[in-house]
Amino acid sequence: MPAAEIDIKYVAHLARIHLSPEEQEKMGAQIGSILQYIDKLNQADVQGVEPTAHAFPLVNVVRMDQSRPSLPTEEALRNAPAQANGLFMVPKIVE
Amino acid sequence: MPNRLTISELSGRLARRDVSARQTMQACLDQIQKVDGKVHAFLSLDAADALAQADAADRIFGSGGGSPQRPLLGVPLAIKDVLCVRGHPLNCGSKILGKYISPYDATVIQKLRAAGAIIFGRLNMDEFAMGSSTENSAFGPSRNPWDTARIPGGSSGGSAAAVAADECIASLGSDTGGSIRQPAAFCGVVGLKPTYGRVSRYGLVAFASSLDQIGPLTRSVRDAALLLEAISGVDPCDSTSVPQPVPRYSEGLTGDIRGLRIGLAKEYMIGGVDSAVKAAVDAAVKQLEKLGVEIVEVSLPHTEYAVATYYIIATAEASANLARFDGVRYGQRVDGNDPIEMYGRTRGAGFGAEVKRRIILGTYVLSSGYYDAYYLRAQKVRTLIRQDFLKAFEKVDAIVTPTTPTAAFKIGEKSDDPLQMYLSDIYTISCNLAGICGISIPCGFTSSGPGALPIGLQLLGKPFGEETIFKIAHAYEQSTEWHLRKP
Numbered sequence: 123m124p125a126a127e128i129d130i131k132y133v134a135h136l137a138r139i140h141l142s143p144e145e146q147e148k149m150g151a152q153i154g155s156i157l158q159y160i161d162k163l164n165q166a167d168v169q170g171v172e173p174t175a176h177a178f179p180l181v182n183v184v185r186m187d188q189s190r191p192s193l194p195t196e197e198a199l200r201n202a203p204a205q206a207n208g209l210f211m212v213p214k215i216v217e
Numbered sequence: 218m219p220n221r222l223t224i225s226e227l228s229g230r231l232a233r234r235d236v237s238a239r240q241t242m243q244a245c246l247d248q249i250q251k252v253d254g255k256v257h258a259f260l261s262l263d264a265a266d267a268l269a270q271a272d273a274a275d276r277i278f279g280s281g282g283g284s285p286q287r288p289l290l291g292v293p294l295a296i297k298d299v300l301c302v303r304g305h306p307l308n309c310g311s312k313i314l315g316k317y318i319s320p321y322d323a324t325v326i327q328k329l330r331a332a333g334a335i336i337f338g339r340l341n342m343d344e345f346a347m348g349s350s351t352e353n354s355a356f357g358p359s360r361n362p363w364d365t366a367r368i369p370g371g372s373s374g375g376s377a378a379a380v381a382a383d384e385c386i387a388s389l390g391s392d393t394g395g396s397i398r399q400p401a402a403f404c405g406v407v408g409l410k411p412t413y414g415r416v417s418r419y420g421l422v423a424f425a426s427s428l429d430q431i432g433p434l435t436r437s438v439r440d441a442a443l444l445l446e447a448i449s450g451v452d453p454c455d456s457t458s459v460p461q462p463v464p465r466y467s468e469g470l471t472g473d474i475r476g477l478r479i480g481l482a483k484e485y486m487i488g489g490v491d492s493a494v495k496a497a498v499d500a501a502v503k504q505l506e507k508l509g510v511e512i513v514e515v516s517l518p519h520t521e522y523a524v525a526t527y528y529i530i531a532t533a534e535a536s537a538n539l540a541r542f543d544g545v546r547y548g549q550r551v552d553g554n555d556p557i558e559m560y561g562r563t564r565g566a567g568f569g570a571e572v573k574r575r576i577i578l579g580t581y582v583l584s585s586g587y588y589d590a591y592y593l594r595a596q597k598v599r600t601l602i603r604q605d606f607l608k609a610f611e612k613v614d615a616i617v618t619p620t621t622p623t624a625a626f627k628i629g630e631k632s633d634d635p636l637q638m639y640l641s642d643i644y645t646i647s648c649n650l651a652g653i654c655g656i657s658i659p660c661g662f663t664s665s666g667p668g669a670l671p672i673g674l675q676l677l678g679k680p681f682g683e684e685t686i687f688k689i690a691h692a693y694e695q696s697t698e699w700h701l702r703k704p
Binding site: 128130136141142149156157160164171175177193197202203204 | 315316317318320321413414427453456457459519521522524525526528529536540543544545546547548549550552553554555556557558559560561562564565566568570573574576577578579580581584591593594595596597598599600601603635636639650651652653680
């Protein structure tokens with residue numbers, strides 16, 4: 123695993139986190155050393171081992187497909203940074 | 218001083234009307250006034266609301282309503298700032314949520330209210346529960362009541378410090394890799410991480426959904442059992458909660474643990490353990506033997522991979538869970554020319570360094586070309602770690618370990634070295650990966666003189682084996698006096 127190759131600027135963009143150049147430098151070094159440590163997983167023999175996503179996987183957890191009371195619109199909007207007409211406001215998306 | 222009592226002591230006095238809920242709540246508020254300037258366990262609290270709840274409890278007592286249906290009537294419980302309490306602020310120790318007010322109660326809060334508890338205060342924590350010291354809180358660290366130059370542990374540091382400093386009777390925290398047990402050990406209180414699926418996570422702000430559990434921090438094992446009884450159970454709002462009956466945990470605390478088998482993991486007693494911690498744990502193991510348990514050596518051969526596995530799985534899940542903090546529906550927003558720029562600026566300004574580091578690491582291990590090498594491999598090693606435990610539990614009823622390799626460290630000691638901070642979670646992390654339960658209880662101090670710091674003993678139990686670890690922890694606790702010391 124090419125730990126040293128992490129392109130912090132690119133991955134931060136994927137994560138939608140703006141980093142200053144100083145943050146990029148510091149974080150790049152820190153994540154590099156964490157990845158180096160993580161590389162020890164290469165020593166584990168995982169041949170034929172099934173992955174675990176959940177310790178107790180429950181399947182087909184369903185409920186009746188019935189409408190039920192939910193958060194009223196005004197409650198859902200109460201914490202919004204910008205809202206109008208019962209909607210969340212965001213910057214313009216299409217030209 | 219009713220704020221110093223355990224839940225079981227307080228409930229008895231409340232029922233006899235020796236003390237009122239209002240007096241108890243006021244005593245907690247007075248104690249907070251007195252010590253929280255130093256301890257900084259609380260981010261905020263609404264004293265009028267807390268006293269109103271106390272008055273309501275007193276009215277129920279007055280009309281003879283204290284009943285088995287309300288086992289926590291009039292008991293003031295404080296809440297980690299990661300759980301939704303309707304009408305109260307929720308910040309997760311972060312700036313990004315701004316002036317967020319929870320629109321609903323978490324399931325555990327609904328259950329505690331139904332049991333009669335007074336729900337008050339927002340307890341400090343590492344931002345989004347990412348950390349082991351509360352130094353990652355955007356609102357400044359909490360301090361250890363035993364030595365305010367030291368951290369109380371984390372991420373539920375405020376929850377542990379508030380219980381240790383007698384600012385509340387007990388509290389709730391959350392545990393993803395040790396965040397209840399480690400601060401409980403550092404502050405000399407009891408902390409339980411329930412089996413994955415035991416407690417509903419509805420209304421718990423998600424960090425790593427396959428690892429997170431809510432649990433109690435208390436002054437006694439009995440109190441932890443009482444709180445777990447109250448908050449457990451399947452919940453239609455959390456599809457990962459397990460439909461397993463909830464035992465009366467507190468009724469199983471007989472003090473008789475003769476014939477039980479407890480495992481000592483050989484991989485846990487090598488290297489890096491502070492000598493005072495090792496001595497305290499060795500003495501605790503001897504004490505357990507005196508109480509009639511059989512100590513058996515067990516092996517957890519994949520222990521050395523636990524921290525690496527955890528930091529892949531937890532960060533991967535966090536990178537997805539924390540995508541919701543984007544400045545659209547709640548919290549703070551930093552405007553941009555388009556949504557992408559707005560997201561990046563909002564998250565860049567709103568998240569602290571550790572949260573950014575973990576989201577970026579998690580994004581990386583899930584990204585195209587690296588998924589198989591990191592995330593999938595970690596999930597496979599997780600299987601091996603879980604199998605280690607299930608195999609060990611064929612031979613033993615519980616496993617005993619130190620909770621932490623050292624006692625509480627100093628503020629600033631590890632904050633510049635994330636990897637060193639991560640390695641301090643070595644004994645607690647596997648429990649979450651395996652989905653089993655674990656409890657930390659006080660088992661000694663670093664010295665006999667002034668400045669002594671508490672040491673924690675961890676008991677790990679089978680999936681849904683809380684009854685057994687409670688029983689062992691209780692028998693040990695009742696045969697020692699560590700839990701009676703106050704800072």
